[in-house]
Amino acid sequence: MPDKREKRLIALLSGPDRRGIVARLSGWIFERGGNIIHADQHRDREEGIFFQRIEWDSMSGDLEAETSAFRKYASELGMEAWVALPDHLPAFAILVSRFTHCFHDLIQRWRAGEFRCRLACVVSNHEVVRGDCEHYGIPFFHVPVPEGGKEEAEARQLDVLGREKLDFVVMARYMQVLSPRFLERIGCPVINIHHSFLPAFVGGKPYHQAHTRGVKLIGATAHYATPVLDDGPIIHQDVVRVSHRHGVPDLIRKGRDIEKIVLSQAIAWQLEHRILVYGRKTVVFD
Amino acid sequence: MPDKREKRLIALLSGPDRRGIVARLSGWIFERGGNIIHADQHRDREEGIFFQRIEWDSMSGDLEAETSAFRKYASELGMEAWVALPDHLPAFAILVSRFTHCFHDLIQRWRAGEFRCRLACVVSNHEVVRGDCEHYGIPFFHVPVPEGGKEEAEARQLDVLGREKLDFVVMARYMQVLSPRFLERIGCPVINIHHSFLPAFVGGKPYHQAHTRGVKLIGATAHYATPVLDDGPIIHQDVVRVSHRHGVPDLIRKGRDIEKIVLSQAIAWQLEHRILVYGRKTVVFD
């Protein structure tokens, strides 16, 4: 079976659960000459919602028309469908402040081809990564956020980020809270890495909070940013063991490694169209 | 959507990969009024094999006929199919020697209803768990394996185990190597727990081997027993951290916990019909 990667379509669907959905969707694809490579489903029985991710090889010569027809068919079944086209190379931007470990980790993964995407630009309220961005050939924009100047700064950020169609934005330890207005206007998902095991230690200085409480594990959480701080749908989490020996600087150092792992995994899933959000939760078809 | 558990069918299929398999199988189920609850697939591209697990609610009044028809249809697609009937309560037996932590762990899980199955009997070459079996109301058979008396002992074991139709047998730290002849004649899968991260430390005294090598993690491996010692298809593995502080007795003690976790998880998957074996490997649809 030849791998016709150029024709691979990936659909994410959700809607009210009903009998026969799995068979109908795969039947539709089959009748049009498609070959299902992988299909995964989930039912939230409490909410009565059905979720599906389907990957298939399409024989169609006109993929735009094909996805349009697919969405129409899904809609007749009461489902919302989103389809990724194979020749679309996703684009994302990075927001970063002074802690640059996640930034460097993402950049090296991106340079190594681990992420199949375009890195549109890097925006920072500091100058620390300008030199590296120039070395790596990534557009860099310095947008300072002075005391009381957040609204203006966000306007500039929106201006810079709005120059191209972004698929998502990554807050790689960007230490400013984004306003509800920004999140509304950015028009694409924003992935944040919070340096604690949410919902423990919401807000500022979570490693200090963790140290004060005397926990034996510290965590990191990748989630979609929402207007409520550190409350958005969780994509991925991980923890690492600590002990009484570890002071706050040790927690910060140990935490860096899980922040990098958790954030990069969330981005990989985002790029592979594996995440469906509903309410405050995510379905991750990994 | 009412949960008609009594009509839930689970099929495991494998065969040569070909276009349209996913759609055809789900179409067949749909046409006969079935509703697919979950379906998972895997392709081994090197070997060109397709694997699927489908769970569906059947409307059929005659499930025997339904599964028979399903197997026939699968066979026309070149697939081998195995179907679990909802009213079949699986039965298994435990082989155990003198280290009884896995035995006790399994028994308590079984008593708590964690495993939906019947525990047909316990067979041991020692007497240590007789009293507990009697307390728990589980048939116990003492089959000693004296030096040079293995063939005879295995004949007795086969006799005892053959009194009922077993779905699988569990070696819960049974410290005797089962002969190829036994494995052939037992007629059902045999799951073994090996106290190392296979393929490291095959054979006897793996914790001693691990200590000698100075590893920093020790492991446990649940696998299907085959005629080649510790070489069968791996179902599940886990590890736990150790250090220079841990002598062999510490490794044994720490290892007990992962042996229990790994073996009980393998049994849970076996009971939920999540494991397909091919060659020296497993597909675990978890």
Added chain:
Amino acid sequence: MPDKREKRLIALLSGPDRRGIVARLSGWIFERGGNIIHADQHRDREEGIFFQRIEWDSMSGDLEAETSAFRKYASELGMEAWVALPDHLPAFAILVSRFTHCFHDLIQRWRAGEFRCRLACVVSNHEVVRGDCEHYGIPFFHVPVPEGGKEEAEARQLDVLGREKLDFVVMARYMQVLSPRFLERIGCPVINIHHSFLPAFVGGKPYHQAHTRGVKLIGATAHYATPVLDDGPIIHQDVVRVSHRHGVPDLIRKGRDIEKIVLSQAIAWQLEHRILVYGRKTVVFD
């Protein structure tokens, strides 16, 4: 070097940090013919407190006098010292309700000799483990806690538990909150297992809370019970990965395994005199 286990002393010390403490304590032991087997220290630099655990083989014929002299010397250095005598077999009691997985896990470990201690008795507000206690030969006391009858029930519990000198009490998923008065009068540490990663999901039904929040890891926390619910010093924590596939019953089932692991590890450390409490934190010399 012969292993004179019968003469092994273990001291836990804490007090204001000052120069020379390590050398002075080891010098004192050496001068009296003792041989230090292991010594571990910790400094909380923010609080200026020094902690130490010393294990040594004493040559003294009168260990009571020896430990008394040791405590006196430590006190001259400004330290509080606690010394475990080798011929003291610790005793503990278990409180349990209807979820018995931790109870069974502890019992099997205790029966297997994993814990070097005496199990004084089991107290439950239900009858479910009476039969097992009788089989295992463990004194069982049924103390129901009817609506509004908690004070009386706690009086009976204190009466039962007070019949022997307990070193600690274990709440093995005991589903009643112990009153401050009980904790004060019991006169020994009480170890609780909470079925979440504290401080996330304090209070009742933490698995339901975790499911609602959509976390990707669930946890368990062993801590000392204090008058403030789920707020006591944390001894040990662990987590296990979950996904959108796992409903509340799955979280409960998966959580059982980490509850058992975390609670049994906390008890092992308690028995080996590895835990020092200060404020809301613990030092665990593992």
Added chain:
Amino acid sequence: MPDKREKRLIALLSGPDRRGIVARLSGWIFERGGNIIHADQHRDREEGIFFQRIEWDSMSGDLEAETSAFRKYASELGMEAWVALPDHLPAFAILVSRFTHCFHDLIQRWRAGEFRCRLACVVSNHEVVRGDCEHYGIPFFHVPVPEGGKEEAEARQLDVLGREKLDFVVMARYMQVLSPRFLERIGCPVINIHHSFLPAFVGGKPYHQAHTRGVKLIGATAHYATPVLDDGPIIHQDVVRVSHRHGVPDLIRKGRDIEKIVLSQAIAWQLEHRILVYGRKTVVFD
């Protein structure tokens, strides 16, 4: 207590176990006005060897004399001692080939100040990291290893590496086997990262080996290079879960993350003088 970091000494000792060692060493330090900050010990009872790591603040104005006296005293006790001076900034070199994820990870950690050391140079049999080394200001040497030209290449490597006193060398996925002659002449420890859980999958293409065997976890091992391939004393290991879904490229991708974590942790311990080697094992005082 002021933190006199400039006077902090760290000693690693090993030798035949005997009574009173802990007390004698701490007594010696105390008598000379030193204050022990942390001391950790280990006994290998089978081999009768005692190991210790002591960190203390010395009052001495002449640290060279002090360490010399300490080593002399240790030698009288039959111990070999190694002492790190506070004003010595360790230097190391990196060997790297075409897989550069470990290289980039180490460089970013080093740039962020995570490693307190000097990066003397990078030596590679390829040109791929030359541009990055120049950007970061790190001396880069290209030493190709043509078929049959290994001896000559190693001579050049030794020449380049011998220009300064190195404390250790790191093989950051350097894909050439170093000859016994090289290891002997380099005159410092060489830390290698092997991309499997040793001793499973020694030698080439371990991810392919792991895939063929169907393991459910893959690992990485940091160890000291010895003349026997992948057989040296293990410093650190970790694993990550894989499934039937993961082909060899997935194992390679997932493995990169644990390779980075494991190698960087080993280097951190090396820099903090936490590792003692004996025979084929390590004691890691973490």
